[in-house]
């Protein structure tokens with residue numbers, strides 16, 4: 001067996017993979033949130049941003065890396081959960097007292113986030129690429145797909161916005177535990193640094209949750 005195959009079939013290797021793919025997905029979330037800010041400021045700029053995202057060759061390559069990262073993270077999570085269950089079939093009451101709700105429910109929150117992602121990609125990513133999107137004008141007067149109006153139409157439905165709000169709160173709990181856990185899995189445990197990493201993780205989770213929630217809430221309220 002090659003060294004790398006050995007690394008990723010071991011429990012330690014899987015924890016590393018989980019941590020690296022998790023942090024990679026965190027960097028995607030940050031970029032995605034920043035890109036979406038133009039939804040508040042300028043519909044034309046947002047439409048130009050989505051055209052750039054779906055046509056730039058470098059972004060296309062990053063999309064493949066993103067899909068592989070997501071799949072590796074999910075498959076690894078399933079394998080680690082199975083290995084943990086096999087190693088510790090009886091749950092001790094003490095464990096519950098020591099751990100937080102979100103650290104015990106990473107599998108549940110991760111599954112709900114995956115379900116959200118399928119809905120999200122179906123309505124926005126698939127909708128943009130293969131759906132019947134209305135056309136508008138870009139800043140140079142050329143025709144461009146009107147993704148802004150598509151987002152606005154989606155978020156003016158209360159059930160759709162409500163799903164986003166719930167999913168984003170669960171994403172926040174997933175990130176809050178996952179961020180600091182990634183550093184621990186990579187062996188970074190330190191009296192001085194671990195509390196600081198936990199604080200950064202919580203701040204990141206809060207910013208992502210409030211940031212992503214702000215879009216459905218803003219569009220829902222302005223459509224009333």
Ligand code: HEM
Pocket residue numbers: 032036050053054063113117120121124125128147151164171212213215216
């Ligand atoms: C309410 C907040 C959100 C809005 C308004 C939004 C909007 C969009 C839009 C318009 C697209 C298609 C165009 C593009 O690639 O930029 C997209 C793609 C995507 N979104 Fe979101 N998104 C939100 C939250 C999220 C969250 C929380 C996640 C992850 C958990 C996510 C994951 C993705 C992925 C993976 C893609 C495909 C990226 C690509 O192909 O380049 N989005 N989103």
